[in-house]
Amino acid sequence: MRSDTLIIIPTYNEKENIEKIIRKVFSLPKAYDILVVEDNSPDGTAAIVDRLIAEEFSDRLYIEKRPGKQGLGTAYIHGFKWAIAQGRYDYVIEMDADFSHNPDDLIRLYEACAKDGADLSVGSRYVNGVVNVVNWPMGRVLMSYFASAYVRMVTRMPLGDATAGFVCYKTSLLRNLDLDDVHFVGYAFQIEMKYTAYRLGYQLKEVSIVFTDRKEGVSKMSRKIFKEAFFGVIQLRFRHFHGQYRGKPKKPLYTLG
Numbered sequence: 001m002r003s004d005t006l007i008i009i010p011t012y013n014e015k016e017n018i019e020k021i022i023r024k025v026f027s028l029p030k031a032y033d034i035l036v037v038e039d040n041s042p043d044g045t046a047a048i049v050d051r052l053i054a055e056e057f058s059d060r061l062y063i064e065k066r067p068g069k070q071g072l073g074t075a076y077i078h079g080f081k082w083a084i085a086q087g088r089y090d091y092v093i094e095m096d097a098d099f100s101h102n103p104d105d106l107i108r109l110y111e112a113c114a115k116d117g118a119d120l121s122v123g124s125r126y127v128n129g130v131v132n133v134v135n136w137p138m139g140r141v142l143m144s145y146f147a148s149a150y151v152r153m154v155t156r157m158p159l160g161d162a163t164a165g166f167v168c169y170k171t172s173l174l175r176n177l178d179l180d181d182v183h184f185v186g187y188a189f190q191i192e193m194k195y196t197a198y199r200l201g202y203q204l205k206e207v208s209i210v211f212t213d214r215k216e217g218v219s220k221m222s223r224k225i226f227k228e229a230f231f232g233v234i235q236l237r238f239r240h241f242h243g244q245y246r247g248k249p250k251k252p253l254y255t256l257g
Contacts, residue, residue, distance in 0.1 A: 003031040003060070005091040005110055008079035011036055012069050014097040015043045021095075022052060022061060024103045032106065033089070035082060036063045037075040072165075073189030077182055080174050090114075092174060094167045101166040105209045109168040118205035119173045119250065120197050122159060123166030127208040151191055157198050159206060162191050166209060173202055176248035201250040 007025060011018060018036070025032055038046045049063045064082060066075070076094055083092045091113055095101045105123055112121035126148055151162040167190070177196060184192050198204055 002088060003033045004089060005030075005032050005093060006079075006083045006086075006089045007032050007034045007093045007095050007106070008076060008083070009034060009036050009095055009097050010039070010072060010075035010079070011041060011045050011049075011097050012039045013041045013043045014045050015041070015048060017097045017099060018045050019048050019052065021097050021099060021103065022049075022057070024099075025106070026057065026060065028103060028106065030107055030110070031060075032093075034061050035079050036061070037079050038063055038065050039069045039075065040065065040067055071185030071189075072187065073182060073185040073192075076189065077179050080169075080179055083171060084175055089171050092169045092171055094165055094169075096165060100212055102209065102212070105166070105207070108207045108209075109166065112205045112207050113168050113170050116205060117203060119170050119202035120194065121168045121205045121207055122161060122164050122194070123209040123211075124159070124161035124164055124206040125209065125211045126160040127206050155191075155195050155198075157195055157204075159194060159204060161206065162194055163187055165190050166211075167193075173197060176200070176250075200248070203250075 009018075009021065022034060022036075025034060036049050038049065040046070046063065046065055049061065053061050053063065062082075064078060066078065080092060083089050091110060093106060093109060095103075095106070101123060109121045109123055112118045148159075148161050148163055151157065152159065155162070165187070177193075177200075182189065182192055182196075194204060
């Protein structure tokens with residue numbers, strides 16, 4: 001039985017986590033397919049995925065190998081295009097390999113789109129101001145929380161966690177976006193995708209989750225990525241004033257001051 005939902009997991013040096021996360025997702029009551037977008041990890045992540053495909057999951061698990069580390073945003077864009085080209089998925093979900101996103105929450109993200117009518121659902125750490133983060137130092141929690149507040153202030157987007165990377169998209173929305181026009185490659189990519197969908201009139205919905213910091217492997221966050229996100233928000237707002245959003249609107253665009 002084919003799944004109507006593809007989960008995209010970008011990887012770079014995730015040998016400690018990748019088999020565990022794949023097996024956990026495939027153990028869930030709802031069927032999902034998984035696409036691993038692998039950026040030539042020197043730790044052998046790709047070999048683990050190749051083995052799982054060959055030995056157990058040839059009809060549910062797929063891998064796209066890229067020549068090197070090119071950024072989170074480009075990995076997801078690659079995955080989105082792959083999903084659209086298959087022509088059989090109604091929903092596409094972004095998820096990290098390191099269990100910071102709980103696979104048990106996948107069904108709620110899916111249902112927010114499949115049952116509640118959202119075009120894009122976000123696994124949010126900060127619904128209604130509540131901070132649901134485990135194993136982060138307080139300084140990082142505060143930085144992340146106020147970064148989200150900053151994004152809301154600049155973009156006026158009605159999301160408590162615009163930087164979140166646990167996201168479900170209707171494939172129909174992805175088809176209507178100009179994926180080649182996405183500018184950012186780091187975490188600003190997450191903001192850009194949500195803001196573009198919002199500007200084009202698509203419905204966004206937040207689902208409260210608990211975010212748990214990785215226990216194994218190394219975080220990919222860097223000062224460069226944070227800087228891109230901080231200044232990228234201003235660039236997004238600037239693009240709005242110049243009407244630079246390429247895609248098919250769902251309904252007439254919002255008018256913002």
